[in-house]
Amino acid sequence: MRPNALGALLGVAASAFLAVFFLYPLAVILARSFTDGGAPAQVASNPYYWQRLGFTAGQALLSTVLTVALGLPGALLFARYDFRGKRFLNAAFTIPFVMPTVVAGIGFLALFGPRGLSGLDLRNTLLLVLLAHVFYNYAIVVRVVGGFLEGAAPRLLEAASTLGAGSWRATLRVSLPLAMPALLAAATLVFLFCFTSFGVILILAPTPRLATLEVEIYQLTAHLLELGPAAVLAVAQLVLVGLVTLVYTRAQARLALALPAYRSALPRPRGAARLALGLQLLLAAALILSPLAALAVGALQGAGGSFPSFANLAAALRPSGVLGFASLGLALRNSLLFASLSTLLALLIGFAVAYAVVRGRWAALDPLSLLPLATSPVTLGFGYLLAFPALVAHPWGIPIAHALIAFPFVARSLLPALRGLDPTLNAAAASLGTGPLRILGRVELPQLRSALLTAASFAFAVSMGEFGATLLLVRPRYATLPVAIYDRLGRPGPQHYGAALALALVLMLVTGAVMLLLQRRGRSEF
Template sequence: MAHAVARDGETLRFRSRGAFGLARGFGALVPLVFTAVVFAWPLGVLVMRAFDDDDATTLSQSWSRTGALGLLGVTALQAAVSAVAALVVAAPIVWLMSRAKLPGTGLLRVIVTLPFVLPTVVVGVAFRAVFDGPLAFLGVEQGWTSIIAAHTFLNVAVVVRVVSAAWQRVDPRQVAAARALGASPTRAFLDVVAPRLLPAVAAAFALIFLFCSTSYGVVVILGGGTAHTLETEIYLQGIGYARLPDAVALSVLQIGVVLAALAVARLLGSARVPQSGTTSHAERPRGIGWIAVIAVLAWIGVWLVLPIATLVVRSLRPGGHWGLVGYRAMFDDTYGESAVASLRYSVTSAFLATAIAVVVGLLTAATLTRSGGLVARTGAVLAILPLGISAVTLGFGYTLALAELPYEVAASPLIVPCVQALIAIPVVVGVMVPALEQVPPRLRDAAATLGARGPRVFVTVDLRLTAKSLAAAAAFAFVMAIGEFGATTFLARANTTTLPVLIGSLMGRPGADNYAAAMAASVLLVAVSAVVVAAVEFAARTRTGDRRRKRC
């Protein structure tokens, strides 16, 4: 009897896996088809245009005419300086988040994470307000100094998340052993902790370099027309001067640089930090230790709170007088679509993009964790690749690709949500892969033994156990979609203008009312992002608390 039951269980499990294999094969095709159409197609058109003989120019000629190598050097230099600045600014914050046990840690995490998810155009507007307001005496309202400061603000969270996670995996007993052998606190840190943090620091540097080398909104808002990178020059040559061959040549160069940076980031990110199986424990500060904590909190206030606070104040006091002029100006449609109308479209478009990103990203994560077929891996790589490709390059590729289609297709309101989803999919994949990897296989086998088919196993076991992670992924996807600026700048039309694109347009228009409306609209996007990040942080803390109670 026992053998018969075992055979029946094995048969059910085999059938379940077979059924799931068919569904998994179909699920692997969805990311592959979607990214091939929405991502590979416009880039393929762009690359083909680069080698089109009808333009009677070569890549080297276009690079020489546009000063591409000089732009490449400037782009790489500012990205490297921004990455170093982010590491320096984040260093004390990493210490605080890793070693100090404080009340209100959740709020602190929200403050640290919020800048990273803000739209780049909003960050540019915020730093315009800072350097034109509290820090006006520095005389750096526009230019490379303000750009690097904004990039630092944007990417502190990358360093904090990556390096503090590595620090928390360092065995505190090793540090205690070094201290017992006579090492000073500094020597123990340099000999024990620092070597284990170096891979994480290098990975954070590579990621920030990648993000800053493809930065567009910050450079446009804070560059003052004098600071140029490959990103801004692609837009200028393609849209401003209508020199398509030169814009295409710069885009090809940008693709090569970004792919190289992405490869380095992936290589460094895959380096494993030595682990001992224990987790370090944060300690409550005592005595003089509170001085360091207060100093770091003040440091956070200057770098991460001041820009947001200044933006809020300037939105309520745009002309030196308190009032709601900026918020009332959001209803003004004198020069076209009002900010309120753009907000409505942005929310609708972001929700649609989130739905697409969640479906494609979840299928990608499932194929990555449950299969290793060629189709699955190809689709997964294509789905993650948009994280490193320049949004401006992608937008320019769409400009060329859509020009070959009928107007009814090119003007479809679905174009913008699909592109926004493409930018958000890597975020969903990054959240869901580790979540799905933690699902015990024995639970799937138990469900299969009880008669559940493959798709039902996935829904009742995998999705049930990772529901909170999926909600967090959807929330971050929504924030990424509603704040996308680079690609949608190329694609926005009269009825598909998103709020970030309108903010950039308002900042370029003369008049105090336009400036006030841009400030007010930026505050609204900050508020949306803050609510989402706070909700994700609260859910994460609730999930951690549930795990601790179960262990107890």
């Protein structure tokens, strides 16, 4: 298809935005790490920072191993069998993706915190951090690996069985080797997520012993004001994440097997497989639902253990003048406002990027649009602090940062949709006398509606839950729900804890409702 002027124009606009609000802040961090007299040497010679690096990589590796160990059997069973409730479960698996870190963090606190329902206080233990990481990433392994195998594995396993390979042998000789590339992809993703873990650590293990690099950068910036070392750590983290991503994409390209999709219905599990599947489902349900349920129960529990009680909610609604917490009303208003603004902005940038890649000659924007995903939110927030000090007190600072974090999801969702559009429809419209802009409005956008709605729902959820960048850029007046929750957690006293639970419940419900609403409408298009 002929590249059009609109595509070229949008490419220029998107590039300019990315250059100013993404590349420039990173460049400022880089410059700062070198210009701050001796900061690199100071960091490199301090064993504490090496310890942090070791811990960060170690806990990420451990989380990955644990997640894969728990998720792989589930993935293999998912790919192999059909069962009642599978579709529902697949939908339930998106919950950890979209639930704000803070919500899951508080959920685990409600289960295993000092005042947790289990009676077991695991706060400030590595175990609790690992548990939360598994919660976030279990579904990634099951969905990525299970989804990869689902089309091909059943038929190939049948072939294996006619060749004399029983269930275990076939798993060993067929399923596992086939799953390897997907497993590697999923494991790398899990590793990267856990490597830059921030909210989970801040909430569940606020002790220097368990601080990741990301937490360290935040502490250096926000509390110690040591911007030089912070910049060095941010650059080091960026380089490491970039390297892992690079190795991963290389390995992917080499390992990638296009699995044929066979037309075959999945069988229902029988015998031992049924038992194994049942156990996996139980595990998944316990993992995903128990922290959320604990959060709900905790939030609705009164002082004397009465249930249901709205005391926590009432406490959250009260503005607390002395301590400067945002009330539920203010935080909710801020969150919804910022989420709406950043969703709009993310849709504009994401669409501009996708359109420029597909319709203009801007193919280079395609990989570039992935970079913000590999950049940690704290690094981005830090970059804004350094590059645009004026943006910090400004109401647009947070929405712009959120939009930048969210737009890759939009671009990723729109790119395949745009590429899938039938160019003859545009030709037909043009032959009927429609210009490029009117084609966009009357032919292309209506076809992209579903993808746009899905993208919007993800952008909205990202913004509602965003924590790292917000924490660095926020001023009390603009506190979002996650920030309000975190503020209360940091104060002693059961009333603050209760109010934090109530706020987290509201955040969970609002995020869930918006996702449900937008995705429903997105799907019903077909």
